Amino acid sequence: MTQVLEKTGTRQMATPEAPLRTPYYKVGGKEDGFDIKVYMPGVAKGGVDIRLDGDQLNIGGTRTHKLPEGWRAIREELPQADYHLKLRLNVEIDADKIAANIEDGVLNLHLPKAEAVKPRKIAVQ
Amino acid sequence: MKLIRYQYPELTTSPLGDLERFFEHALTRFGRWPGLFDVEEFPHEVAADLYEDDANFYARFELPGIKKKEIDVELENAVLTVSGEHKAKEGDTEKSVTFSRSISVPDGIDTNKITAKFEDGLLTVAMPKTEIRKPKAITIK
Numbered sequence: 001m002t003q004v005l006e007k008t009g010t011r012q013m014a015t016p017e018a019p020l021r022t023p024y025y026k027v028g029g030k031e032d033g034f035d036i037k038v039y040m041p042g043v044a045k046g047g048v049d050i051r052l053d054g055d056q057l058n059i060g061g062t063r064t065h066k067l068p069e070g071w072r073a074i075r076e077e078l079p080q081a082d083y084h085l086k087l088r089l090n091v092e093i094d095a096d097k098i099a100a101n102i103e104d105g106v107l108n109l110h111l112p113k114a115e116a117v118k119p120r121k122i123a124v125q
Numbered sequence: 126m127k128l129i130r131y132q133y134p135e136l137t138t139s140p141l142g143d144l145e146r147f148f149e150h151a152l153t154r155f156g157r158w159p160g161l162f163d164v165e166e167f168p169h170e171v172a173a174d175l176y177e178d179d180a181n182f183y184a185r186f187e188l189p190g191i192k193k194k195e196i197d198v199e200l201e202n203a204v205l206t207v208s209g210e211h212k213a214k215e216g217d218t219e220k221s222v223t224f225s226r227s228i229s230v231p232d233g234i235d236t237n238k239i240t241a242k243f244e245d246g247l248l249t250v251a252m253p254k255t256e257i258r259k260p261k262a263i264t265i266k
Contacts, residue, residue, distance in 0.1 A: 041187040041246035065247055071176040071183060074231075078172045078187065105189035105246020 020084040023061065031119050033093075033112035040083045041105035048102055050109070052095050059085040059107070092117050171207060171226035179260055182230060182252040189246035191224075198241050198250060205230050207248060233257060 025038045040048075044064035051058045061083035092114035099110040176183040186207050188196065195209045208225035234252045241250045 037190075039189040039246075041189040044245045064245060065249075067176070068178075070178040072178065074175040074177055074182075076174045078174070080174075102245075104191060105187075 019079060019081045021079050021081040023059075023083045023085055025085060031113075033110055034091075036087075036107075036109040036111065038083075038085060038107040038109065039105065040102075040107060043083065043102065043105060043107075045102055048100070048107060050098070050100055052093065052098065055089045057087045057089055057093075057111075059083075059087070059109075061107070171224055173207075173226055173228050175228065175230070177231075177254075180254060182234060182254065184228060184230065184250045184252070186226060186248040186250075187246065188224075188243070188248050191246065193243045196243060196248060198248075200230070200234075200236060200239060200252075203230055203232060203234075204228070205250065205252075207250075 023038050023040045025036060028035045028037075038059055038061070040061040042063045042065045043061040047062040047064045049058075049060035049062070051060075063080070063082055067080050089111070094112045094114045097112045101108050172187045174185045176185070184205055188207075190213075191209065191211050195211050197206075197208050199206045199208075204227050206225065206227040209223070211222045211224065213220045213222060230252060233255045235255045238253045239250060241248065243249075
């Protein structure tokens with residue numbers, strides 16, 4: 001299923017001033033669309049930005065829980081950067097019907113396939 | 126009777142030597158994110174960070190998708206353990222995944238005053254330093 005959505009240079013957007021972290025994600029789906037789970041701990045509802053630009057789906061996650069002032073790192077395993085994920089869709093999506101919700105740092109996205117590409121059952125006359 | 130000086134096998138100069146080794150070990154074992162999640166549902170290994178300010182040590186764990194009531198936090202002998210069981214629903218089937226992560230924390234923590242908070246997949250454990258560990262300004266008489 002992962003071949004359906006191809007990951008394309010997700011790090012390209014990162015600049016030295018604002019490094020971005022590519023979140024872990026999972027793609028599942030049924031005949032009528034795709035379900036994507038993006039793991040972005042530290043991001044609340046207001047911090048998610050989803051944009052569909054042609055066949056590119058850009059998912060941005062801004063950390064709601066920034067590191068408080070005065071905290072010094074003793075050990076950091078993962079960067080405290082914001083998230084960015086770029087996915088290339090090779091199936092037409094009905095952009096108006098994209099549904100998204102975020103809960104406990106996991107973004108659930110449903111991308112319904114456009115009517116034109118949905119599988120069709122043809123009745124034999 | 127012979128007196129033999131004991132050689133510490135991995136003596137580092139850092140005061141947090143043990144702690145660092147612990148993390149080093151943890152990282153080589155678990156690798157970083159992409160590898161961590163090869164397994165079906167989140168999370169088998171949990172990323173952990175350790176911070177401090179003047180009054181507290183803070184441990185942060187990334188637990189996206191986990192519910193607050195599924196998490197257990199325990200501190201024993203300077204080892205902080207976060208563990209739990211996560212029930213994931215996928216379609217009609219329900220799967221259960223257990224997770225556990227331990228980190229060693231510095232000495233000098235007031236164990237009675239530890240607090241934990243879980244928000245948006247991020248668990249923060251605040252461990253107040255005992256009076257001795259807090260920086261003190263000394264006035265010259």
